[in-house]
Amino acid sequence: MKTYIQPSPDKWEEICRKRAVDESGLQEKVGSILSLVRNDGDKALLDMAVRFDRVKEGLLQQINPDCPLKVTEEEFAAAQGKVAPEVKAAIAKAKDNIESFHTRQKACDYSVETVPGVVCSYKRVPIRRVGLYIPGGTAPLFSTVLMLAVPAQIAGCPDVILCTPPRADGSVDEHILYTAKLCGITTVYKCGGAGAIAAMAYGTESITKRDKIFGPGNHFVMKAKQMVQGDGVAIDMPAGPSEVMVLADETAVPAFVAADLLSQAEHGVNSQAVLVCTSEGIAKAVQAEIDRQLRVLPRQELLLKSLEGSFMCVLKDRDDMLSFAETYAPEHLILSVDDPSELASRVYRAGSVFLGNYSPESAGDYASGTNHTLPTSSWARSFSGVGVESFCRHISFQGLSPEGLRGLSDTIRTMADAEGLAAHSAAVTVRLSSLEEACPE
Amino acid sequence: MKTYIQPSPDKWEEICRKRAVDESGLQEKVGSILSLVRNDGDKALLDMAVRFDRVKEGLLQQINPDCPLKVTEEEFAAAQGKVAPEVKAAIAKAKDNIESFHTRQKACDYSVETVPGVVCSYKRVPIRRVGLYIPGGTAPLFSTVLMLAVPAQIAGCPDVILCTPPRADGSVDEHILYTAKLCGITTVYKCGGAGAIAAMAYGTESITKRDKIFGPGNHFVMKAKQMVQGDGVAIDMPAGPSEVMVLADETAVPAFVAADLLSQAEHGVNSQAVLVCTSEGIAKAVQAEIDRQLRVLPRQELLLKSLEGSFMCVLKDRDDMLSFAETYAPEHLILSVDDPSELASRVYRAGSVFLGNYSPESAGDYASGTNHTLPTSSWARSFSGVGVESFCRHISFQGLSPEGLRGLSDTIRTMADAEGLAAHSAAVTVRLSSLEEACPE
Numbered sequence: 001m002k003t004y005i006q007p008s009p010d011k012w013e014e015i016c017r018k019r020a021v022d023e024s025g026l027q028e029k030v031g032s033i034l035s036l037v038r039n040d041g042d043k044a045l046l047d048m049a050v051r052f053d054r055v056k057e058g059l060l061q062q063i064n065p066d067c068p069l070k071v072t073e074e075e076f077a078a079a080q081g082k083v084a085p086e087v088k089a090a091i092a093k094a095k096d097n098i099e100s101f102h103t104r105q106k107a108c109d110y111s112v113e114t115v116p117g118v119v120c121s122y123k124r125v126p127i128r129r130v131g132l133y134i135p136g137g138t139a140p141l142f143s144t145v146l147m148l149a150v151p152a153q154i155a156g157c158p159d160v161i162l163c164t165p166p167r168a169d170g171s172v173d174e175h176i177l178y179t180a181k182l183c184g185i186t187t188v189y190k191c192g193g194a195g196a197i198a199a200m201a202y203g204t205e206s207i208t209k210r211d212k213i214f215g216p217g218n219h220f221v222m223k224a225k226q227m228v229q230g231d232g233v234a235i236d237m238p239a240g241p242s243e244v245m246v247l248a249d250e251t252a253v254p255a256f257v258a259a260d261l262l263s264q265a266e267h268g269v270n271s272q273a274v275l276v277c278t279s280e281g282i283a284k285a286v287q288a289e290i291d292r293q294l295r296v297l298p299r300q301e302l303l304l305k306s307l308e309g310s311f312m313c314v315l316k317d318r319d320d321m322l323s324f325a326e327t328y329a330p331e332h333l334i335l336s337v338d339d340p341s342e343l344a345s346r347v348y349r350a351g352s353v354f355l356g357n358y359s360p361e362s363a364g365d366y367a368s369g370t371n372h373t374l375p376t377s378s379w380a381r382s383f384s385g386v387g388v389e390s391f392c393r394h395i396s397f398q399g400l401s402p403e404g405l406r407g408l409s410d411t412i413r414t415m416a417d418a419e420g421l422a423a424h425s426a427a428v429t430v431r432l433s434s435l436e437e438a439c440p441e
Numbered sequence: 442m443k444t445y446i447q448p449s450p451d452k453w454e455e456i457c458r459k460r461a462v463d464e465s466g467l468q469e470k471v472g473s474i475l476s477l478v479r480n481d482g483d484k485a486l487l488d489m490a491v492r493f494d495r496v497k498e499g500l501l502q503q504i505n506p507d508c509p510l511k512v513t514e515e516e517f518a519a520a521q522g523k524v525a526p527e528v529k530a531a532i533a534k535a536k537d538n539i540e541s542f543h544t545r546q547k548a549c550d551y552s553v554e555t556v557p558g559v560v561c562s563y564k565r566v567p568i569r570r571v572g573l574y575i576p577g578g579t580a581p582l583f584s585t586v587l588m589l590a591v592p593a594q595i596a597g598c599p600d601v602i603l604c605t606p607p608r609a610d611g612s613v614d615e616h617i618l619y620t621a622k623l624c625g626i627t628t629v630y631k632c633g634g635a636g637a638i639a640a641m642a643y644g645t646e647s648i649t650k651r652d653k654i655f656g657p658g659n660h661f662v663m664k665a666k667q668m669v670q671g672d673g674v675a676i677d678m679p680a681g682p683s684e685v686m687v688l689a690d691e692t693a694v695p696a697f698v699a700a701d702l703l704s705q706a707e708h709g710v711n712s713q714a715v716l717v718c719t720s721e722g723i724a725k726a727v728q729a730e731i732d733r734q735l736r737v738l739p740r741q742e743l744l745l746k747s748l749e750g751s752f753m754c755v756l757k758d759r760d761d762m763l764s765f766a767e768t769y770a771p772e773h774l775i776l777s778v779d780d781p782s783e784l785a786s787r788v789y790r791a792g793s794v795f796l797g798n799y800s801p802e803s804a805g806d807y808a809s810g811t812n813h814t815l816p817t818s819s820w821a822r823s824f825s826g827v828g829v830e831s832f833c834r835h836i837s838f839q840g841l842s843p844e845g846l847r848g849l850s851d852t853i854r855t856m857a858d859a860e861g862l863a864a865h866s867a868a869v870t871v872r873l874s875s876l877e878e879a880c881p882e
Contacts, residue, residue, distance in 0.1 A: 090855035097555040101837075104551045105563065112545055114538040114810035122546065125789050127823050139861030175859060211822040229679070230667070234823035238670070253875065259868040266864040293871070298863050344838055348566050355840035358872055362865040363841055367852045369555035370837035381652040382568050382675035384835040394825040396542075396811035397785055399796035400804055411808045414531035418616060420580030422739050423707040427700040427801040430734070434694065 001275075001290070003283055003312040009323070016328040018240065018377050019270065019309055023223070030223040033194040034201075041204035045069055045191045049166055052193060053136070059170040060190060069206050071172055071188040079177035091179055094143065094367040098150045101369030105154070105388035117404020121397040126156040127234075129208065130391060131200035132185070133215030134176055136165035136192055141216075142175035147371050147386065148214050149183035155391035160185050161207070163200060165192025193217070194224035201228035212236070214386065216373070236386055240377030241270035244361055245330035245350075247321045247343070248277040248286070252336035253357050258289030260334055260360055262297065265306035274328065275312040276321045283312045322346055329380040332361050351380045402435050442716070442731070444724055444753040450764070457769040459681065459818050460711065460750055464664070471635045471664045478639035483646045486510055486632045490607055493634060494577070500611040501631060510647050512613055512629040520618035532620055535584065535808040539591045542810030546595070546829035558845020562838040567597040568675075570649065571832060572641035573626070574656030575617055577606035577633055582657070583616035588812050588827065589655050590624035596832035601626050602648070604641060606633025634658070635665035642669035653677070655827065657814070677827055681818030682711035685802055686771035686791075688762045688784070689718040689727070693777035694798050698723075699730030701775055701801055703738065706747035715769065716753040717762045724753045763787055770821040773802050792821045843876050 004015055036044045046068060049055040060068040063075070083091075107124040114120055132148045134140060145162070152160050162185050164176055172190060180188055189207055191199055197217075201224075203209030212234040213225060225235045244264035246257050261273035277283055290307070294300060315321050318337060325333055326349045333350035335343050340355035347353055351374030352364050365372045373386035384390075400408065409428050416424035445456055477485045487509060490496040501509040504516070524532075548565040555561055573589045575581060586603070593601050603626050605617055613631060621629055630648055632640055638658075642665075644650030653675040654666060666676045685705035687698050702714035718724055735744055756762050759778060766774055767790050774791035776784050781796035788794055792815030793805050806813045814827035825831075841849070850869050857865035 084859075086851075086855050087859050090852040090859075093556075093849075093852045094856060097559070100555045101553060101561050101563070104553055106549060108547060108549050110545045112542060112810070114541045115534075118538070118804070118809050120542050120810045122542070122828070128789055139859065141860050143856055143860065226671070232819055234820070255871050255875065256868075259864070259871045263862070263864040263868040266862055293867065297867065303864070340840070347836060348569055350836060352837045352839070355838060358843050358846045359839055359841045360846075360868040360872065362853050362857055362862075362868045363559070363846065363849060364837075364839050365853075365865060366856045367849050368559050368839040368841065369553070369561045370839050378673055379675070380834075382834060385837060387563070387835060387837075389830070389835075393821075393823060394828060394830075395788060395791060395794060396805075396826060396828075397794045397796060398800055398805055398809040398811050399781070400800045400809065402799050405799040405801075405804065408534075408804060408808050410527075411531045411534045412803050412806075414527050415535060415584055415807045416803055418525075418528050418531075418580065419582050419584065421704070421707055421803075423700070423704040423744070424803040424806060426734065426738065427697075427704040427803045430696050430700045431799055431801065434696065 001287060001307055001310055001312050003314065005280065005314045006316065007313065012324055012327045015313065026219060026223050030194045030220055030227060034198045034224060034227060037195050037198035037204065038202045042069060042206050045195055045199055045204065048195045049190065053165050054168040055166050055170050060166065063170050067206050069189045069191060071177065071190060075171065076177050076181055076186065079174035082174035083178045087175065091182065095146055095150065095182065097367055097369035098146055102151050102154050102388055115407055117401040117407055119399050123395050123397065124392045125395060126158065126392055127211050128157065129159040129211045130157050131210035131213045132160065132162045133196055133213065133217055133221065134162060134164040135217050135221065140173045140176055142179045143366050143372065144216060145176055145179040145183065147373050149180065149185055151386060151388045152391045153184050155388050157391050161187045161189065163189045163191050163196040166190035194220045197221060197224035197228060201231060201233040236373065236390055237375055237383045238379055241272065242267040243272040243330050243376055244332040244334060245274040245276060245325055245328055246334040246336055247325060248275060248282055248336040249318060249338060250278065251338045252282065254282065254285035254289045256357055257286045257336055258293055261290060262293055262303060263360065263362055265303045265310065269302060269305040270309065271306045273307065273310040276324055277314055278317060278321065280314050283314055318343060325350065329378040331374045331376045331380060334359065334361060349380050351375050351385050405431055442728060442748055442751055442753050444755065446721065446755045447757065448754065453765055453768045456754065467660060467664050471661055471668060474635040475639045475665060475668060478636050478645065479643045483510060486636055486640055486645065489636045490631065494606050495609040496607050496611050501607065504611050508647050510630045510632055512618065512631065516612065517618050517622055517627065520615035523615035524619045528616065532623065536587055536591065536623065538808055538810035539587055543592050543595050543829055556845065556848055558842040558848060560840050564836050564838065565833045566836060567599065567833055568652050569598065570600040570652045571598050572651035572654045573601065573603045574637055574654065574658055574662065575603060575605040576658045576662065577608070581614045581617055583620045584807050584813065585657060586617055586620040586624065588814050590621065590626055592827060592829045593832045594625050596829050598832050602628045602630065604630045604632050604637040607631035635661045638662060638665035638669060642672060642674040677814065677831055678816055678824045679820055682713065683708040684713040684771050684817055685773040685775060686715040686717060686766055686769055687775040687777055688766060689716060689723055689777040690759060690779060691719065692779045693723065695723065695726035695730045697798055698727045698777055699734055702731060703734055703744060704801065704803055706744045706751065710743055710746040711750065712747045714748065714751040717765055718755055719758060719762065721755050724755055759784060766791065770819040772815045772817045772821060775800065775802060790821050792816050792826050846872055
């Protein structure tokens with residue numbers, strides 16, 4: 001891995017610059033998929049299942065004649081029997097912890113009488129219609145179902161659907177169905193990619209359009225999510241390739257650090273795994289461990305390619321390491337340092353933070369309880385990871401009594417007049433005049 | 442105003458469809474402004490001040506030779522003396538109420554031991570660098586300074602700047618400077634429009650780039666805000682023309698309702714003011730009042746044009762009115778009905794709600810305490826108005842002890858293996874092996 005030795009701070013931004021993904025032609029391709037689904041609805045999705053997911057023509061219609069895109073109750077039931085007991089047990093434990101963490105993200109609603117007769121309130125409500133996208137693949141990431149469905153359930157979203165691509169035999173992976181059902185989701189549609197995003201954004205004959213769309217995906221999916229925002233649909237967050245940054249001092253264990261960097265690299269060729277440490281010795285020890293561990297892992301080519309795009313950086317001390325991390329704004333930040341809590345207390349720009357030598361990123365990815373849907377590509381400067389709040393919105397309320405309005409009238413009218421908004425002022429005057437007519441002083 | 446009498450629910454979505462603003466050529470124009478500022482920095486902004494704000498060439502450099510774009514301390518001091526005492530008093534009262542409401546938006550941080558030895562925390566932190574945009578004009582909306590600066594201050598954002606276009610004489614409106622200073626903002630730059638958004642998004646020689654940009658503006662500004670998101674900068678919310686919906690039954694006062702619709706229309710030709718009521722009688726009475734009140738208001742042409750694009754809708758009862766409002770998802774929702782609290786408790790899709798006959802929208806616009814920066818264009822389905830949270834983000838933390846990791850290891854590895862992520866699994870194994878070596882059982 002490329003190693004920077006004590007680069008000066010003025011070079012940090014350039015070092016931290018995230019690799020731009022080649023997007024040439026992507027907007028056009030995705031744009032045409034969005035249009036296709038917008039115009040042809042279910043038919044477009046069924047065509048795409050044949051074209052992209054290699055489902056035999058007519059197969060989905062055979063499985064569910066009433067609603068070919070929809071997973072049937074029978075399919076849900078069959079899934080129950082196909083998931084291994086130990087996997088069910090693991091999912092149950094992970095779900096418990098994720099619930100335990102997320103239920104504490106409470107509403108904190110309140111009411112306050114800002115001045116006599118003026119009562120203002122703030123209330124959190126669930127977003128009504130949300131859509132979760134879960135990518136397909138040979139080993140679908142069903143853990144993401146937990147990470148999205150659990151907070152949606154806690155938020156109380158009344159209408160949650162899930163879209164995921166069908167396999168060539170027209171079925172959906174049993175782990176996804178099992179986990180969805182466990183989380184109370186029984187409306188699952190067999191569609192994937194940008195087409196699924198379009199369906200959830202615009203609606204089709206079968207799929208009611210969503211207020212907000214969540215979930216990871218390939219660059220087609222990510223582009224589609226970005227583009228549908230222009231048409232009034234909200235998304236969880238802008239997304240990019242996954243990333244981890246490990247800060248390591250002499251207390252770090254090179255074998256552990258190497259394992260964490262490799263587990264990040266496993267996410268894909270564009271993933272970035274960054275080591276920041278306080279000596280060249282640590283960097284060298286970790287590199288040696290990476291080389292050693294790599295030899296016994298599958299998909300070495302993918303890992304090597306990902307590491308090619310990653311780097312190590314040796315800096316003076318923990319303060320410099322922290323400043324560098326703040327410049328990078330990593331999705332995952334692992335603090336393999338002495339007194340990690342102290343350093344953690346000064347973090348502002350990271351998605352999720354892992355303290356100490358026994359907190360691998362995989363703990364957070366699956367089961368510690370925190371959410372693994374986190375901001376990448378420096379979005380950790382301004383975005384949070386998914387939480388219950390992501391599935392909610394806040395409404396403000398105000399109720400003024402006649403006396404309350406009287407008390408506030410000078411303030412409102414003076415400001416409205418200064419802003420040249422006569423009708424704003426008049427809306428107060430008409431009420432005061434009416435009160436005076438009713439009760440002339 | 443166009444009136445729909447008892448339209449069937451299947452027609453509601455079409456009726457509620459927000460007018461599309463003509464955007465032809467806008468993306469290109471704004472795109473070139475963004476590029477210009479990105480490439481030429483301060484120089485581009487100074488050129489734009491001459492071109493668009495009609496500032497005499499060299500004037501800004503005269504006022505502040507060190508940093509021509511920056512408002513000087515002297516200018517701030519001069520502004521203090523130019524704001525009328527009654528306006529200062531009004532601003533102070535409004536600020537008090539806005540603070541009173543927003544300080545209650547507390548952090549609600551927590552820690553939880555999800556399972557023994559696994560401690561997870563959730564912490565709210567301020568976004569570091571935020572930029573507030575305040576449009577110019579003959580009577581700038583300085584109330585928006587309060588609405589953005591107060592929550593930014595409560596959030597604890599350490600670096601808040603404000604951009605606003607200069608007047609032709611090179612100065613900034615005194616109300617903006619006065620209000621900014623009152624809220625602790627002393628870094629104000631003289632630049633406007635899409636150029637200012639670009640400056641805050643990309644940074645220039647004088648202006649450090651922002652993590653998040655807030656504030657209203659014309660369609661150039663709104664388009665610029667939308668476009669810079671593609672370059673990694675967050676914005677407060679997507680924006681469109683302002684809107685109000687009044688729900689009115691027999692207890693409503695037609696003169697008050699008319700005044701509220703007119704005060705909304707005053708915001709601009711694309712603003713929409715909608716009356717939903719339970720009888721044609723109410724609709725007619727409100728129309729009569731609109732006609733009457735219009736005659737004594739300034740800018741009648743603007744008001745008429747705005748009302749042209751607005752409408753009235755007569756529905757059966759309060760439940761239908763609420764369902765219609767939910768379909769429209771209005772920025773402002775005024776409940777001029779009997780028992781407004783009951784109806785308010787069932788609202789999910791509105792920005793800010795006004796209860797009863799003495800709660801005009803102008804109360805919320807200026808001084809009740811709630812925020813007036815609210816989601817338009819049906820974004821109230823998924824977005825909240827600006828609040829303290831808008832200036833913050835959440836970080837999750839997890840710290841596992843060796844025992845905690847041991848306890849979670851089966852869960853993590855089982856799930857990682859089922860998802861085909863061997864390195865994720867290995868990151869746990871390497872630690873457990875090390876523990877066993879240290880303390881063989």
